[in-house]
Amino acid sequence: MQDEPRPWVAYVGPFAYPDGGAAARRVRGMAESLVLGGFDVVVASGASDAVADAGSDIPQAPGLAYRHVGERVAEHWPRPVRRLRYAWMGRRTLEWLASRPRPPAAVILYSGYTPYLQRLLPWCRARGIPLLFDAVEWYEPERRAGYFTSPYQWNIEWAMRRLIPKTNGVIAISRYLGDYYRARGLPVAIVPPTTSAIGAGDWAPDPTLRLCYAGSPGANKDNLDIVLRAAQAMAARGAPIALSVAGPTPGEVAARLGRGDPAGLPWLRSLGNLPQGEVRDLVGRSDFTVLVRADRRQSNAGFPTKFVESFAAGTPVIGNLTSDLGDHLRDGDTGIVCGGDSFDAVLEALVRAAEVGPARLGGMRAACLAHAQASFAPSVHVEPLRGLLAACGVRLPPHG
Helix, strand or coil, X not given: CCCCCCCEEEEEECCCCXXXXXXXXXXXXXXXXXXXXXXXXXXXXXCCCCCCCCCCCEEEECCEEEEECCCCCCCCCCHHHHHHHHCCCCHHHHHHHHHCCCCCCEEEEECCHHHHHHHHHHHHHHHCCXXXXXXXXXXXXXXXXXXHHCHHHHHHHHHHHHHHHXXXXXXXXXXXXXXXXXXXXXXXXXXXXXXXXXXXXXXXXXXXXXXXXXXXXXXCXXXXXXXXXXXHHHHHCCCCEEEEEECCXXXXXXXXXXXXXXXXXXXXXXXXXXXXXXXXXXXXXXXXXXXXXXXXXXXXXXXXXXXXXXXXXXXXXXXXXXXXXXXXXXXXXXXXXXXXXXXXXXXXXXXXXXXXXXXXXXXXXXXXXXXXXXHCCHHHHHHHHHHHHHHCCCCCXXXX
């Protein structure tokens, strides 16, 4: 008798995939956990503006494939028209789900919020298919008035407070989000960012303190300005220090220092946007990465992917404790804890980092790698995800 096919999970949303920054890496890590848990996974990426692969799924790894369903067709339209078109996102995803020869065991939505949820909730309910939401952030506007004037913020708040509680379960990236949805009666699994790319970077001791920031600071996310000013103060004291910044353009970095050009600052390397492989190499060669965030809802609800990727390359982190970072960032062991997100706190942490000798730094790197394997490998989160799916009514396949 022919074996039954493995049950499959649809991972859907308006994110870019397979190359799409932190969102794509989050989805890839979650998919790897689900595959290890006995499911096949098909990722339906809505970010492309054309359905280039309408004919078939694109295999990515055993048990994992992806498909572009072309939800975001209005990226270059005028803003008012674009916002109106976004309200219709999710329709092509439903058409794709309905076209599959077998229904999924579950649908997991990443991002998408109100437009996707208002379509997926009734569609999944009518077919008895559990719908889960992968909650990784809770955006805040730059100014409080944004809660009243921003349609995008209305979309977020309505989804987070009204629609997500109507799903069958939540995968939460942090305790903050996990506690919020547990209090609303939903089954929850807390899963931080994960990565299977765990391995020591090409690091060697050097008299210069080599720091790295790699990512997108956003308007009110990472406080790169404070990091730049603290590194500048260290250099002004004559300390041998080098800060590499990847992600923002050189012009954006210079503007954060009140300059027109980063040239003439020997302590600063402004590298602009780099391919992910080059970012990993840069992080792995650094003595520390630096991550400073204000203690606010957005920081505590999320969990920085760059933190996990630093540990996965064996590079300790200098940072303050927001979100669940206190579970992982141990002062003097896996990094250096800043007393806050102020200039003085960050400068004091950089002074301490400059005093770490090569032997101790080597031990910290080994501790980061061990912690990444124990906390951030996809295999660690297989059973919590299987437990969540079972609580949502999914019949679990054998695995192992």
